[in-house]
Amino acid sequence: MKTLKILLIGQPNVGKSSLVNAIVGSRVTVSNYPGTTVEVAEAWKKIHDTEIRFIDTPGIYSISDKSEEEKVTEKAIFEEKVDGAIVVADATSLERSLYIALQILEAEIPFVLAINFVEDAEKKGIKIDYKKLEDLLYMPVVPINPLTRKGVNNLIEKVINIKNLTNPGFKVIYDDHIEKALEELTPYIENDGKLPVRFIALRILEEDEDFFKYLKDKKIINRAKEILKEHPKVAEDIAITRYGTASFIAGKVTRITSLALTKKKKKFEERFDSIILHKLWGPIITFFSLLLIFALLLYLGNLVQGFFMELTNDLSASLKFLKHSMLSIALSQSLTGLAAGISIAFPYVLLFYLILGLLEDTGLLSRFIVNTERFLRKIGLPAKSFIPLALGLGCTAAATRSTRVLSTKKEQFYTASLFAFVPCSSRIAIIMGIVGFYGGRILALYVFATLAVAGLIWSFVIKKTIHIKHEPLLLELPPYRKPMISNVLAKSWLRMKDFVYIVMPLLAIGGMSYGILNSLKITQYVASSFSIISSWLDLPDATVIPLFFGFLQKDLTGGMLISAMGTTDLSTLLTPLQIYIFGTAATVGIPCINALVMFIKEFGVKNAVGLTAASIIYGFLLSGLLWRAILLVGRF
Amino acid sequence: MKLIRKSKKSKDKDSTDLDLLRTVKEDILEVVGRAGGKILLRIMKPEIAVSQSTVTKAVEKLEEENLVEIIQGKEASEKYIHLTEEGQNRADTIIEKHSVLENYFKEKRRDKREAIEATNILEHYISSEVLDNIKKLASFQKEGTPITEYTSGEGFITDIKLNGKLFERIISMGIYPGEKIRIIRKIPNAVIIEVDNKKFALDRDIACHIKVLKNENA
Numbered sequence: 001m002k003t004l005k006i007l008l009i010g011q012p013n014v015g016k017s018s019l020v021n022a023i024v025g026s027r028v029t030v031s032n033y034p035g036t037t038v039e040v041a042e043a044w045k046k047i048h049d050t051e052i053r054f055i056d057t058p059g060i061y062s063i064s065d066k067s068e069e070e071k072v073t074e075k076a077i078f079e080e081k082v083d084g085a086i087v088v089a090d091a092t093s094l095e096r097s098l099y100i101a102l103q104i105l106e107a108e109i110p111f112v113l114a115i116n117f118v119e120d121a122e123k124k125g126i127k128i129d130y131k132k133l134e135d136l137l138y139m140p141v142v143p144i145n146p147l148t149r150k151g152v153n154n155l156i157e158k159v160i161n162i163k164n165l166t167n168p169g170f171k172v173i174y175d176d177h178i179e180k181a182l183e184e185l186t187p188y189i190e191n192d193g194k195l196p197v198r199f200i201a202l203r204i205l206e207e208d209e210d211f212f213k214y215l216k217d218k219k220i221i222n223r224a225k226e227i228l229k230e231h232p233k234v235a236e237d238i239a240i241t242r243y244g245t246a247s248f249i250a251g252k253v254t255r256i257t258s259l260a261l262t263k264k265k266k267k268f269e270e271r272f273d274s275i276i277l278h279k280l281w282g283p284i285i286t287f288f289s290l291l292l293i294f295a296l297l298l299y300l301g302n303l304v305q306g307f308f309m310e311l312t313n314d315l316s317a318s319l320k321f322l323k324h325s326m327l328s329i330a331l332s333q334s335l336t337g338l339a340a341g342i343s344i345a346f347p348y349v350l351l352f353y354l355i356l357g358l359l360e361d362t363g364l365l366s367r368f369i370v371n372t373e374r375f376l377r378k379i380g381l382p383a384k385s386f387i388p389l390a391l392g393l394g395c396t397a398a399a400t401r402s403t404r405v406l407s408t409k410k411e412q413f414y415t416a417s418l419f420a421f422v423p424c425s426s427r428i429a430i431i432m433g434i435v436g437f438y439g440g441r442i443l444a445l446y447v448f449a450t451l452a453v454a455g456l457i458w459s460f461v462i463k464k465t466i467h468i469k470h471e472p473l474l475l476e477l478p479p480y481r482k483p484m485i486s487n488v489l490a491k492s493w494l495r496m497k498d499f500v501y502i503v504m505p506l507l508a509i510g511g512m513s514y515g516i517l518n519s520l521k522i523t524q525y526v527a528s529s530f531s532i533i534s535s536w537l538d539l540p541d542a543t544v545i546p547l548f549f550g551f552l553q554k555d556l557t558g559g560m561l562i563s564a565m566g567t568t569d570l571s572t573l574l575t576p577l578q579i580y581i582f583g584t585a586a587t588v589g590i591p592c593i594n595a596l597v598m599f600i601k602e603f604g605v606k607n608a609v610g611l612t613a614a615s616i617i618y619g620f621l622l623s624g625l626l627w628r629a630i631l632l633v634g635r636f
Numbered sequence: 637m638k639l640i641r642k643s644k645k646s647k648d649k650d651s652t653d654l655d656l657l658r659t660v661k662e663d664i665l666e667v668v669g670r671a672g673g674k675i676l677l678r679i680m681k682p683e684i685a686v687s688q689s690t691v692t693k694a695v696e697k698l699e700e701e702n703l704v705e706i707i708q709g710k711e712a713s714e715k716y717i718h719l720t721e722e723g724q725n726r727a728d729t730i731i732e733k734h735s736v737l738e739n740y741f742k743e744k745r746r747d748k749r750e751a752i753e754a755t756n757i758l759e760h761y762i763s764s765e766v767l768d769n770i771k772k773l774a775s776f777q778k779e780g781t782p783i784t785e786y787t788s789g790e791g792f793i794t795d796i797k798l799n800g801k802l803f804e805r806i807i808s809m810g811i812y813p814g815e816k817i818r819i820i821r822k823i824p825n826a827v828i829i830e831v832d833n834k835k836f837a838l839d840r841d842i843a844c845h846i847k848v849l850k851n852e853n854a
Contacts, residue, residue: 472839
């Protein structure tokens, strides 16, 4: 059995992931929003006696080290010892796709150029001479259509034979002064044989810091920096030449036969965009669409939740035969924790990811992002932070990793800190299930509003205290497309993975630790010793248990409150104001230990613990102050 | 992974030959063209900044293609390289292309050395369409208007004044000097543009550094 490791590379929206879907069946994600796949997805396919491992990389416009997508792709290219690549190109703008192809050639990775959207291009009157393109690049070229599977088998065949490609392919020749600088650098480069020296030298001239490690010592690094100083615009010149070359090749192989554009579709798009990107209507439509989606989510989530609740109830009932012992408590409590997690979080999170996937694939999401950026920039966040913040409405822990789309650690941490005010499904369940159920829907709405205001205060304070450089908006607006259901499903599943494999086990552990602490009567002890909190919030002492131990398992907060108060009719023991204050105190802040674990993974122990503590204290402080403010206002 | 370097299979694909040889051939035609169509081989050779053997090979190629002739002078070492009629035509286009680009970059870049360097890079690679656009730009002798202030809808990008990484990002997205651009709408945080059938939302901070000129012929 032979094995092949094949990279998939291409710009955002070029159809890389649909192609993998077409090859191996629905197993990877597809994005119609530039930059949602920050991680590398993998898929396997066995053909004859060859097993091909496909590595799907995030969409990028060029190989460089500017954004996280590019870093991830760069890493996949250089650290996975690949046998070759499929470069997916867009027939409607070939030169742009060739830019990356030329870089892959510089890295001496053999590839098959798969040209997608051929039909779209033909409708626009663009015809590509594939044979000529092959002759120019010295690499195989295959037109494909992942939706109809046209060309896919041909592509696979070419991929299987990729090791037979012996010609290193076309090389971009740079201007004399660049070639001279490359030559000058060459002897100093420590070559480990993985990458061509010329490629490393180019990356150094393009000021990719990661590649300075190939230079033998400090002295030589300084020399390289001198060379860079001698040629001040060298990085720009390299980019221009590469694009010029791509444009030249594209010009050679493309023929514009007619200018019969698909006018009808274009007209529809223009009209649609003129509303959705209107300076006034755009944000209004975006806001109400998001609100509508949120309401729909609550409604659907509730329906699905009922179904899951019954299922898990049956399951825990079947465990009743276990007699009271530490083991049984541990077992049944971890199951309760898991069940609560599954019944509350799972349906919301899944539905949420499905809706988000649909938004992406239709092309609406990037329009929404342009509109929300107007607000986001006011609180010092770049457009890209929209995705992690939106995902935060599903599960904070699972969303934490998505902050990686942002370019700097500072931006990532700042965005993550806002998860304290973006209620995840479990916190929404507290707001709806406790505040809404016992205090009325209006009261629940107040809690949501309080979260929003608390988040705004937080972000304005942070924006004033730490300086965040404004990252300019630069986003491609993909054409509107009909979403492919299989893609949406595949993508939702990929996003669910973090939730299922990391968050769910933690839910069981959280539930178990609460059960053990509770059976040892430690929870009561804690409740009485922290009565300062309950008196600050003007809540009964027992409420400290859910407020505190809710951190172990947010989904159990409701259950904890009921068992701590000893009644299911909370409205007899708590005033509406107390219910509101409880709801606020329980939902502001980094919600749970699962989120904390993910935060530690992303930002280190110190930052994660610091942020979690600060946000929870802020939540308690704010709730207490609110209570006093409301009393004060009530007096007048 | 290393690829075995075999000799390029391009030997008889002159029309599509894109490698070093093509560049050198064009440079030779340019040098001979500027010298009035005839020049001593040994004077021409040092003008081309590549190895002697490459130049010799390029001259052989040009001879094969009937673009130049080698004429033996009185002495054995006195060899002239002479443009044929077709070679002369080719040289004229190359020289014109060069001067168009050079003028363009002299306009755009203050530093003369930089202008010449940019010209030397681009002349071999640029497509005829982009070149036409640049020619138009150069003939207008105008600076262009930043996208943020541009009101006529369609036009050509004349200049992108951004630094290193942002510049590369813009270029790699296909937003490039000489390209046709359509400004679709301006919203408070961005300008929506279309370049090469692709739509982009550009921050106003980026858009104000990209200059556009109206294409009067369109």
